[in-house]
Amino acid sequence: MKRHKSLYPLSHDHHHALVQAKNLRIASFGSDITSLHRIATHFIAYWDTDLQTHFRQEEEILLPVFSQYSLRDCQEIIETLKQHVDIQQAVSQLRKNIEQETALAGESQKLSALLSMHIRYEEQHLFPAIQEIVPEEALWEINRHFTEK
Template sequence: MKRHEALYPLSHHHHHALVTAVELKKAGTEKTEKSLLDFRRSVIDFWNQDGRGHFRDEEEVLLPLYAQYGNVNQESIKKMLIQHAQIRGMVERIREQPRLTAEQFRELGELLDEHVRLEERTVFPMIEEAVPEKLLYQANGRFHRDSVSGR
């Protein structure tokens, strides 16, 4: 799917979220040798380095910009924000709970996967269509840079 270049930083974050999701969905299966502690570290690192900042980029920069030109009262936007809250809650539970299950990590992996696909397939195309290109480029300068690619 072709993405407007001003949204590339967010799509780079999405790529790394999908890689994380694939790994998390393997938790407790024969497809991985990672321990639950390894998974916990991975989730916390992912969240601290990129997840938290990515959600802020979308909630504090991208959606307010979209609200000026499009209708934010749409099911896809509501679902996106509900998923943000769910993911934050799951990450906090993983961070704070002393005993974790593989199911918790797999559940987070499934939700991350679903969330990224919602944004890439539905939300971002709506934003690209509604928001003037010049303003998308200006928003780009306010996005945090991906810890893996630096973009």
Template sequence: MKRHPALVPLSHEHHHNLSFAQRLRRACSDADAAGCEALIENFRQHYAAPLEQHFQLEETWLRPHLDEATSARLLAEHQELRALAAEPATNPASLAEALISHVRFEERELFPWLEQHLPPELLAELQEKLG
């Protein structure tokens, strides 16, 4: 699916996060303890900080344009993911599932809505800020 250029950087991050979450889900469900632990360490080193930055961008630049229900959902899912990311080894399967679900929500519902409802000048402004 072709994304508006304003959303492409976030969409690329979604792709990387989704791929990681699927690998984590597989490793942890296959009783591959070593693989699961390695992916959790990989998450701590390479995904946790960028994920928080990603959330901050969305909350700062996208959330003001959302209706109350969608805004509340976005914040609730971000908060859940922050809690799971703080202790990824505690429940890696929940982290994987929550991340997969959140990325799918944003890619399948949130981003198409933004592309359809935001005026072109606002999308251009977002592209400047997010790009």
């Protein structure tokens, strides 16, 4: 299913997050701890300035609108929120490991995998489900909120 244009800002954010996840993954398998530390620190800054806002927009704008048109126990909403929590916990752990200068490779690999999996889930399952049941007018209202950030 082709992505509805109203969701382009989220898909655009996903592209940037995948680049960050890839950088984290590559650095975590390298032997240079200094580079890994730098890239992990850069990821935390990206989380603080961009990705955390993206999650909040999904949770406060996208999912509530979707819930108005979906089943009460919508699995796409439940799974998306669960994955958000898992990623937030992994980010917190990575931040802690950076501060304590411990176990960066393992935590970076875990976070990279969680984030990549999450983006695939949203692009392949959540967004198609939203496009299928949310009316056109509501999709554009969602988009208006994203573009006002």
